[in-house]
Amino acid sequence: xxxxxxxxxxxxxxxxxxxxxxxxxxxxxxxxxxxxxxxxxxxxxxxxxxxxxxxxxxxxxxxxxxxxxxxxxxxxxxxxxxxxxxxxxxxxxxxxxxxxxxxxxxxxxxxxxxxxxxxxxxxxxxxxxxxxxxxxxxxxxxxxxxxxxxxxxxxxxxxxxxxxxxxxxxxxxxxxxxxxxxxxxxxxxxxxxxxxxxxxxxxxxxxxxxxxxxxxxxxxxxxxxxxxxxxxxxxxxxxxxxxxxxxxxxxxxxxxxxxxxxxxxxxxxxxxxxxxxxxxxxxxxxxxxxxxxxxxxxxxxxxxxxxxxxxxxxxxxxxx
Numbered sequence: 289x290x291x292x293x294x295x296x297x298x299x300x301x302x303x304x305x306x307x308x309x310x311x312x313x314x315x316x317x318x319x320x321x322x323x324x325x326x327x328x329x330x331x332x333x334x335x336x337x338x339x340x341x342x343x344x345x346x347x348x349x350x351x352x353x354x355x356x357x358x359x360x361x362x363x364x365x366x367x368x369x370x371x372x373x374x375x376x377x378x379x380x381x382x383x384x385x386x387x388x389x390x391x392x393x394x395x396x397x398x399x400x401x402x403x404x405x406x407x408x409x410x411x412x413x414x415x416x417x418x419x420x421x422x423x424x425x426x427x428x429x430x431x432x433x434x435x436x437x438x439x440x441x442x443x444x445x446x447x448x449x450x451x452x453x454x455x456x457x458x459x460x461x462x463x464x465x466x467x468x469x470x471x472x473x474x475x476x477x478x479x480x481x482x483x484x485x486x487x488x489x490x491x492x493x494x495x496x497x498x499x500x501x502x503x504x505x506x507x508x509x510x511x512x513x514x515x516x517x518x519x520x521x522x523x524x525x526x527x528x529x530x531x532x533x534x535x536x537x538x539x540x541x542x543x544x545x546x547x548x549x550x551x552x553x554x555x556x557x558x559x560x561x562x563x564x565x566x567x568x569x570x571x572x573x574x575x576x577x578x579x580x581x582x583x584x585x586x587x588x589x590x591x592x593x594x595x596x597x598x599x600x601x602x603x604x605x606x607x608x
Contacts, residue, residue, distance in 0.1 A: 296486050304597050305437050318457070318460045319447065319460055321457045321458050322458065322460050325369075325458060328516065329365075329366070329544075332517075332526070333362065334509075335509040335510070336358060336485055337355065337358070337383050339505070339506040339509040339510065339513075340354075340489060340492065340509070340510055340513065341358070343504070344492060344506050349592060357484065358484065358485075361477060362481065364473075364480075364581075365474070365480075365481045367461070367581050368470055368476075368477050369474050369478070371467065371581040372459045372461065372463070372467050372470040372471045372581075372584075373458075373460060374461075375466050375467040375470060375583075377445065377447065377449055377452075377466055378434055378465050378466040379431075379448055379450065379498050380450060383432045384414060384434050385431075386433060386434070387410070390406060390410045391432055393406045394406045394407070401405075404425060407424075407425040410434060411434045415437075416434065417551075418548050418549065418550055418558075426439075426571075428441050429463070430450050431448045433448060436450065437548070438450070438451040438452070438540065438543070438548070439451070439452065440452040440542055442455050443455075444462075444485045449464040450464055450465040451464050451465035451468070451540060452540065452542060453468055453471075453534075453540040453541045454540075454541045459471070459474075466583075468570055469571055469572075469581070469585070470581045471531075472528075472531055472532075472535065472570065473579070473580075473581050474581075475528040475531060476528060477582075478520070479524040479528050482516075482517040482518075482520045482521040482524060483517075485517040486514060486517040486518050489513055489514045493511060493514040496510055518526040535566060535567065535569075536563055536566055536567075537560055538560045538561060538565075538566040539556075543556075543559075551564065569585075572585040
């Protein structure tokens with residue numbers, strides 16, 4: 289009896305092997321912006337703590353106050369940045385994935401109304417309110433699932449992400465339902481971090497230009513520290529203000545560019561519940577956790593807003 293040879297790993301020159309190498313190189317390159325931010329943060333810590341506070345400031349009280357306040361902002365900044373980077377995006381639950389029989393039926397049917405009939409049957413018991421521009425069921429042919437409302441497929445992560453806002457290269461992660469609060473706090477604390485550095489460094493920056501500082505390497509750290517803090521403060525303030533506006537309207541970045549489409553109409557404010565409830569959608573009901581980068585929302589998988597909007601947008605989409 290002859291035995292067939294077992295398939296080994298692809299040869300070094302095979303297309304599959306090169307594709308794997310390319311994907312690994314891309315994943316490494318995605319970390320470059322994170323490493324850039326981390327290196328800037330490490331240098332700013334050295335420049336502020338060592339060169340400014342310990343070597344330049346002469347008043348002991350000023351040193352203590354600046355060092356304590358600085359480390360509070362630094363800790364909150366790093367904590368929220370870490371949580372934004374390493375909190376995994378939340379994907380749709382199993383109920384939204386097509387069954388094996390539904391996948392087979394979908395593959396057999398030609399594109400068009402017959403495929404939509406298969407999707408309507410698969411989605412008849414799902415809490416879905418939105419459709420595509422053509423009125424069809426929102427379906428991801430890469431993940432093989434019916435998309436929940438506000439869910440989108442990320443081409444970088446190659447996954448469907450619940451309440452996706454955008455893919456952020458500065459955190460090498462998708463910003464969505466699971467980490468949007470952390471991302472917002474990251475913007476807030478990084479802005480406060482930069483503003484605090486710029487405010488406390490300003491008098492020494494002025495002394496640099498009036499020759500009021502001793503001629504040491506500290507003076508150059510002080511100068512560049514102020515420039516960097518002021519520059520990042522400007523960009524972060526606009527970005528943070530924009531996302532505060534999104535939270536107040538219960539919108540995502542994607543929904544600003546393409547308003548959600550419900551059964552009978554497009555409604556750019558279709559998910560807004562009012563300012564107070566919109567805040568709770570992101571930060572949760574317990575206000576004591578709002579300013580901490582900890583998950584404080586109910587584990588509703590991004591679908592809680594649907595129940596609250598029943599009176600506004602009517603019953604769930606009739607799929608039959």
